[in-house]
Amino acid sequence: MKIQNTKQKNNLIIGPAVAVDTLIFTIRNNDLMILLIKIKDGPYKNKWALPGGLVQIDETLDMAAKRVLRKKAGVKGVYLEQLYTFGDLNRDKRGRIISVAYFALLNSDKLKLKTLEDFYSDIAWKNINSLPPLAFDHKKIINYGLERLKRKMEYTNVVYGFLPQEFTLTEMQKVYETVWNKKLDKRNFRKQVQKLGIIEPTGKTRHSERNRPAKLYRFKDRKLIFTK
Amino acid sequence: MKIQNTKQKNNLIIGPAVAVDTLIFTIRNNDLMILLIKIKDGPYKNKWALPGGLVQIDETLDMAAKRVLRKKAGVKGVYLEQLYTFGDLNRDKRGRIISVAYFALLNSDKLKLKTLEDFYSDIAWKNINSLPPLAFDHKKIINYGLERLKRKMEYTNVVYGFLPQEFTLTEMQKVYETVWNKKLDKRNFRKQVQKLGIIEPTGKTRHSERNRPAKLYRFKDRKLIFTK
DNA sequence: TCAAAAGTGTTTGCGGTACACCCATGT
DNA sequence: ACATGGGTGTACCGCAAACACTTTTGA
Numbered sequence: 001m002k003i004q005n006t007k008q009k010n011n012l013i014i015g016p017a018v019a020v021d022t023l024i025f026t027i028r029n030n031d032l033m034i035l036l037i038k039i040k041d042g043p044y045k046n047k048w049a050l051p052g053g054l055v056q057i058d059e060t061l062d063m064a065a066k067r068v069l070r071k072k073a074g075v076k077g078v079y080l081e082q083l084y085t086f087g088d089l090n091r092d093k094r095g096r097i098i099s100v101a102y103f104a105l106l107n108s109d110k111l112k113l114k115t116l117e118d119f120y121s122d123i124a125w126k127n128i129n130s131l132p133p134l135a136f137d138h139k140k141i142i143n144y145g146l147e148r149l150k151r152k153m154e155y156t157n158v159v160y161g162f163l164p165q166e167f168t169l170t171e172m173q174k175v176y177e178t179v180w181n182k183k184l185d186k187r188n189f190r191k192q193v194q195k196l197g198i199i200e201p202t203g204k205t206r207h208s209e210r211n212r213p214a215k216l217y218r219f220k221d222r223k224l225i226f227t228k
Numbered sequence: 229m230k231i232q233n234t235k236q237k238n239n240l241i242i243g244p245a246v247a248v249d250t251l252i253f254t255i256r257n258n259d260l261m262i263l264l265i266k267i268k269d270g271p272y273k274n275k276w277a278l279p280g281g282l283v284q285i286d287e288t289l290d291m292a293a294k295r296v297l298r299k300k301a302g303v304k305g306v307y308l309e310q311l312y313t314f315g316d317l318n319r320d321k322r323g324r325i326i327s328v329a330y331f332a333l334l335n336s337d338k339l340k341l342k343t344l345e346d347f348y349s350d351i352a353w354k355n356i357n358s359l360p361p362l363a364f365d366h367k368k369i370i371n372y373g374l375e376r377l378k379r380k381m382e383y384t385n386v387v388y389g390f391l392p393q394e395f396t397l398t399e400m401q402k403v404y405e406t407v408w409n410k411k412l413d414k415r416n417f418r419k420q421v422q423k424l425g426i427i428e429p430t431g432k433t434r435h436s437e438r439n440r441p442a443k444l445y446r447f448k449d450r451k452l453i454f455t456k
Numbered sequence: 457t458c459a460a461a462a463g464t465g466t467t468t469g470c471g472g473t474a475c476a477c478c479c480a481t482g483t
Numbered sequence: 484a485c486a487t488g489g490g491t492g493t494a495c496c497g498c499a500a501a502c503a504c505t506t507t508t509g510a
Contacts, residue, residue, distance in 0.1 A: 015282060015284070056243070058317065062315075084310065085328050089288055098283070098328075187474095188473065191492095210483060210486080211486090212488065414464095415463085415503095416499075423498095436508090437460090439462070439508060440460080442462060
């Protein structure tokens with residue numbers, strides 16, 4: 001990359017600004033939810049938007065995304081990956097802002113840490129299937145992220161982002177069914193998952209109300225693995 | 229995305245600058261090549277780098293990438309997709325620059341238009357397997373792009389980017405073999421490709437020196453299709 | 457007739473899919 | 484004993500992989 005047609009002095013640049021926007025997904029009651037923030041004023045007043053912020057001069061993109069996660073969702077140590085960078089000219093009416101989109105997956109462990117919507121009226125988990133009117137090009141970004149998520153769950157173990165340390169196979173199956181929006185065969189699902197060798201039994205069981213206890217499993221490695 | 233901690237007046241922003249860097253691939257003599265530019269001065273003097281440029285205030289990211297392709301490689305209308313955005317703090321010693329990487333695929337039709345290396349001593353096609361010392365984090369970017377390319381050729385028809393309008397099945401197979409760096413079975417390859425239904429015979433044949441003529445094929449659609 | 461690349465089918469094994477019943481528990 | 488979700492095996496089909504010979508052409 002060669003610098004040309006530019007002036008850079010004390011980090012003063014003539015050019016687009018850079019922001020990160022984060023798609024924070026979780027699953028609650030067998031629904032795929034995304035964390036959104038209501039905009040209070042300006043041209044997008046009363047619309048909802050992805051949590052985001054401008055990238056500071058002394059932070060990387062990943063750092064910026066993690067900062068947003070911490071400040072807006074009160075979580076850290078969750079699954080996070082860069083999604084895509086959106087740079088249309090009029091995606092933000094207020095100025096030329098390029099958005100580097102990230103997506104994060106939260107599990108119920110993380111959710112318990114802080115239930116933000118109890119404290120703020122302008123931040124809320126929204127069902128992915130009934131989104132409110134969105135600001136900017138955030139509808140497009142969410143659609144893009146959803147496709148990535150669906151695809152990635154086919155050929156990686158990224159599902160662990162949605163699951164707590166210990167979980168039952170039925171819970172795991174329900175995550176897939178929720179994201180893919182289709183029923184899976186219980187026997188085939190269990191065979192396939194077990195064959196991949198990415199999870200192991202903890203030896204413990206979970207006793208629900210009045211049913212047979214379910215065996216608990218954990219991921220051998222809570223990091224991204226390609227399974228195909 | 230909410231603006232905060234920022235000052236924006238007449239597009240004057242305090243923050244990182246944004247550039248695009250393009251991985252321009254082609255295949256020549258059964259080798260995967262990438263177009264690089266030699267840096268003339270500054271801290272990266274005599275190192276090689278990806279063609280790139282700063283994103284102007286009035287152009288989208290795609291426009292910037294296409295501009296680079298046109299100016300540096302003299303081509304247009306080639307396969308182009310956004311790869312990833314690199315934003316480490318010290319990726320460019322000269323200042324805080326975020327790079328949106330793209331990758332492009334050229335076929336021999338396009339190559340004929342302009343053989344740049346005949347005109348410039350500081351621009352050259354380099355074999356992907358014997359790269360010169362690279363500036364910035366461009367080695368990392370190239371590796372990332374290579375992985376994307378290899379994977380994407382498994383589940384899409386993106387190979388068309390490397391192929392001219394008309395081509396033989398052997399030529400097509402050689403593209404795969406070159407990128408994946410392994411031999412494929414001729415009979416299985418032909419069966420699979422034909423079954424996908426993404427190409428069709430043109431009816432014409434190509435007569436090489438002294439062998440049996442090969443049937444020529446074309447892609448039904450020269451746009452990205454998912455085949456799996 | 458020879459050299460060189462084009463072109464073509466069959467067999468086998470594995471992975472994915474379809475499908476139904478018994479088990480353990482609490483009430 | 485019953486209701487509820489947990490847990491298991493087999494049969495079939497289609498796709499992928501392995502594998503070798505014939506055809507067409509120009510010299």
